Structures are given as structure tokens and as C-alpha cells.
Amino acid sequence: MTTHLFRDVALPGSDVELSDSRIDVAVTGDRITAIGFGLEAGAAEVIEGRGGPLLPGLHDHHLHLHALAADADSVRCGPPHVHTSDELAAALARAPGEGWIRGVGYVETVAGLLDAADLDSLHARRPVRMQHRSGALWILNSTACEAIRLETADHPGVERDDSGSPTGRVWRADAWLRERLPTSEPPSLVRVGADLARFGITGITDATPELPPDSLSALLDAHLSGSLPQRLHLLGVPSDGPAEPSLHPGGIPFPNTVTTGPYKIVIADSDPLDFEALAATVRRAHTHHRPVAVHCVSREALLVLLAVFDEVGSRRGDRIEHGALIPAESFQDLRRHGLAIVTQPGFLAHRGDDYLHRVAPEDLSDLYRCRSLLSAGIPVALSSDAPYGPLNPWSVIEAATTRRAPTGEILGAKERLTATEALDAYLTALDAPGGRPRTIRVGAPADLVLLDRPLAEAAAPESDPVRCTMIRGTIRFRR
Numbered sequence: 001m002t003t004h005l006f007r008d009v010a011l012p013g014s015d016v017e018l019s020d021s022r023i024d025v026a027v028t029g030d031r032i033t034a035i036g037f038g039l040e041a042g043a044a045e046v047i048e049g050r051g052g053p054l055l056p057g058l059h060d061h062h063l064h065l066h067a068l069a070a071d072a073d074s075v076r077c078g079p080p081h082v083h084t085s086d087e088l089a090a091a092l093a094r095a096p097g098e099g100w101i102r103g104v105g106y107v108e109t110v111a112g113l114l115d116a117a118d119l120d121s122l123h124a125r126r127p128v129r130m131q132h133r134s135g136a137l138w139i140l141n142s143t144a145c146e147a148i149r150l151e152t153a154d155h156p157g158v159e160r161d162d163s164g165s166p167t168g169r170v171w172r173a174d175a176w177l178r179e180r181l182p183t184s185e186p187p188s189l190v191r192v193g194a195d196l197a198r199f200g201i202t203g204i205t206d207a208t209p210e211l212p213p214d215s216l217s218a219l220l221d222a223h224l225s226g227s228l229p230q231r232l233h234l235l236g237v238p239s240d241g242p243a244e245p246s247l248h249p250g251g252i253p254f255p256n257t258v259t260t261g262p263y264k265i266v267i268a269d270s271d272p273l274d275f276e277a278l279a280a281t282v283r284r285a286h287t288h289h290r291p292v293a294v295h296c297v298s299r300e301a302l303l304v305l306l307a308v309f310d311e312v313g314s315r316r317g318d319r320i321e322h323g324a325l326i327p328a329e330s331f332q333d334l335r336r337h338g339l340a341i342v343t344q345p346g347f348l349a350h351r352g353d354d355y356l357h358r359v360a361p362e363d364l365s366d367l368y369r370c371r372s373l374l375s376a377g378i379p380v381a382l383s384s385d386a387p388y389g390p391l392n393p394w395s396v397i398e399a400a401t402t403r404r405a406p407t408g409e410i411l412g413a414k415e416r417l418t419a420t421e422a423l424d425a426y427l428t429a430l431d432a433p434g435g436r437p438r439t440i441r442v443g444a445p446a447d448l449v450l451l452d453r454p455l456a457e458a459a460a461p462e463s464d465p466v467r468c469t470m471i472r473g474t475i476r477f478r479r
């Protein structure tokens with residue numbers, strides 16, 4: 001019994017003969033069960049396509065769910081909301097509520113690399129923790145340092161001055177910092193789930209490293225309750241336990257819509273690179289049958305990582321996150337190790353002007369490569385890195401096709417993709433980023449997105465082209 005019928009849709013890319021025609025797609029339960037002209041609706045719910053494209057649901061291959069949820073309640077501390085120290089002080093003063101203020105999106109162009117004393121001069125009354133736009137650094141004012149007794153901390157990420165006093169800067173210590181903060185529930189994911197559905201996203205890879213047990217169970221609970229209906233692929237599941245099932249700390253087995261991905265490793269941009277430590281971490285994950293997903297932003301980090309793979313060996317499914325700077329000389333090694341690049345051209349649209357100032361001119365041609373990687377036979381998947389980059393996939397696809405900075409300058413015209421290529425990089429399976437794009441076919445899961453306009457028009461900044469999103473046969477967004 002057909003449960004839903006998408007009537008009169010276009011199926012771009014799925015079959016040459018059908019691509020220009022309007023056709024019907026029937027769904028029964030959680031599967032596509034028929035594709036054809038003039039299908040009988042019977043008692044099924046009919047969704048009128050009006051000739052709009054029907055696509056497999058999009059997969060965002062790298063984002064951070066809890067950070068996204070927390071982001072909504074945070075003070076914006078950088079461009080385009082805040083540009084100067086006066087504006088930052090005003091924004092902090094306007095923070096709603098009482099107690100802790102959580103700032104996000106700070107970047108040095110606002111007021112330099114702040115320490116606790118600098119931040120005190122902007123806001124001293126309430127405890128403030130302000131996250132750098134990179135996600136790598138928190139800056140705390142003195143009230144916040146006292147509240148969490150930063151003085152007594154033994155975490156290596158707590159920066160200290162020559163006299164041994166904390167500077168207020170805490171690097172890559174999110175899990176540690178969270179433990180010291182007043183206890184609060186992990187933020188609700190209802191809004192994130194709804195936003196993702198509105199954008200046509202039916203599957204996501206959470207790239208948060210080392211998910212603590214409470215975060216992991218909160219993600220699973222949100223999924224099981226339906227508030228986060230998207231398929232989940234988790235990179236932050238610890239590498240030393242059993243991969244699957246029963247990952248839930250409460251002993252609940254994972255449903256088959258939640259999967260363990262490669263093990264996330266962060267090569268800190270701020271620390272000296274430690275070849276032996278990185279090799280040991282990759283080896284340990286591989287020993288536990290986990291590929292690795294390595295955060296790799298700088299050229300140096302990439303070269304060290306490739307040397308590690310030369311020594312340890314690569315494993316099917318190993319991938320590189322961001323790949324912000326990839327010299328052409330590494331293409332051969334990337335291909336030899338079968339590494340996929342999970343990248344974010346959306347950063348060009350948000351921060352491209354900043355890159356033009358801060359990235360060495362000779363490096364600009366290596367910045368967020370796309371086209372040259374594809375041409376070299378290296379798998380490329382697109383993603384948002386939200387909340388650090390723009391979540392909207394239609395904005396990211398547009399950024400991949402234009403590579404236009406906020407100032408209007410083009411960064412790496414040779415790296416532009418067509419809208420279809422960029423969309424394809426959102427359509428691959430969660431466990432095969434950069435692989436073959438999924439297609440609409442009989443027997444495939446009913447993860448579907450119906451657009452109200454052709455793809456070329458859908459790919460635009462702040463675009464809102466989705467008319468209906470279905471996940472496993474249930475409509476999760478419709479307008």
C-alpha cells in the first residue's frame with residue numbers, strides 16, 4: 001500500500017531518459033516502491049511536485065550538533081555582527097539573562113588576541129566565556145576564571161604566563177571546560193533538527209571529537225524521540241570501546257540510523273606537531289577497526305599526516321577534515337592512501353576577505369580546493385562545519401560555484417564547481433563521503449527532498465528552496 005505519492009516531479013541526474021520529464025514517485029513505509037508516469041495514488045498522501053526537482057535528502061558530512069544548539073543562545077562576538085571593541089562591549093552588556101555569558105565567533109580583527117584582563121575591560125561584571133571563531137580557543141574574563149578556579153587547573157590547554165598564572169585563554173579543552181561550568185543539560189536539538197529538515201538535510205555527520213557520555217546519550221535520545229530525525233554518523237565515539245552496537249551509555253542499542261564513523265583526531269593548529277603521538281593515535285584507532293577523520297587545516301599538518309599514513313598505513317574510510325590548504329604536490333599521496341577530503345567552501349563566502357589578508361599570497365591557490373581535487377581523482381565531500389561555517393547547504397553550494405568573498409573578490413576561480421557537482425558532494429552516503437551520489441531509485445530509503453525551483457536557482461545565498469523533506473518515509477518539513 002503506497003503511503004505517499006510525489007506527483008509530477010523532475011528527477012535530475014537519476015536517469016537520462018527521465019530527467020526532462022515529469023514523473024511520479026511512490027513511497028511505501030520507509031522505502032521508494034515505484035517510479036513511473038501516472039501512478040495510482042489510492043489512499044496515499046499526495047505531494048504535488050509541480051515539476052520541481054525531487055532529490056535524495058542531503059547529507060552534511062561535517063558539523064557540530066551541540067555547538068549548533070548552544071550557538072542559538074549565544075552572544076555574537078565577531079563579524080558581521082560585531083567589528084570593534086566598543087561594539088563587542090555593547091553586545092556583551094546586552095546579553096540576556098543573568099550569570100554566565102557565552103560568546104561565539106570572536107576573531108582578532110575585532111580587538112586583537114584578548115586575555116582575561118583585556119576581556120575584563122570589555123565586561124567584568126558577569127562571568128564571560130567567549131569562543132574564538134575557529135572553535136579552538138575559549139577566552140575567559142577574570143570573573144569566569146575565578147568561578148571555575150582556573151588557577152587550580154592541570155589541563156594542558158590552560159595557557160599560563162611566565163609567572164604561572166592562567167592568561168584566561170583555554171585551548172582545545174571543551175570537554176574539560178564543560179565539566180567545570182555550572183551543570184546544565186546538553187542544549188535541546190529540536191530547533192537544529194527542524195532547521196536541518198527545512199534545508200533538506202536528512203543525514204548528518206557529527207564531527208565533535210571525543211563525545212562525552214552525556215553528549216552521546218543526549219544525541220541518541222534526541223534521535224530516538226524524533227526531535228533530531230536525521231540519520232546520525234558520529235566521529236566522536238571513543239576509539240577504545242566496541243564500535244557497535246550498544247554504544248549508548250544507558251545500554252540502549254543504537255538503531256541502524258545511528259552509526260559510528262571514523263575516529264576524529266584533531267591536529268591542533270596552535271601546538272607544535274608531534275609525529276609520534278599522531279602516529280600512535282592513528283594506529284590505535286586502526287587496531288580497533290576504526291578509520292580516522294583528521295582535522296587538518298595547515299600545510300604543515302597535512303604533510304605530517306601524510307608521513308604518518310606512510311608509516312602506519314591507511315585504512316579504507318580514512319578522511320581529512322577541512323583540507324584548508326592542500327598543495328598540488330600532495331595529490332599523489334592523497335590518492336595513494338585513498339583519502340577523501342571533507343571540505344567547506346562556505347567559509348569562502350563568510351571569511352574570504354579575511355583569508356585574502358591573512359593567507360600568504362602563494363598559498364591562496366591551495367585554499368579550500370575542490371575542482372583540482374576532483375580532477376585528480378580525489379574524493380571530495382561538502383559540509384558546513386556549522387556553527388563555525390554557514391549551515392545552509394544551498395549557500396554552501398552557491399559558494400562552491402562562485403567562490404566569492406564578502407567583498408566580491410573571487411578566491412581560486414579554477415576551483416569552482418558546477419552546481420550539480422557541488423550538490424553531488426552533498427548526496428553521498430554518510431560512510432562514503434566523496435563516493436557515488438545517491439539516486440532516486442526503487443528500493444532506496446525514502447529520504448527525499450522536493451525543491452520548488454531548478455537547482456541552478458536553488459543554489460543561492462540564504463536560499464530557501466525546499467518544499468518538502470521526507471526522512472525514512474515520514475514528512476519532517478513541508479510548506
Ligand SMILES: [Zn+2]
Nearest residue numbers: 062064207385
Ligand atoms: Zn569541525
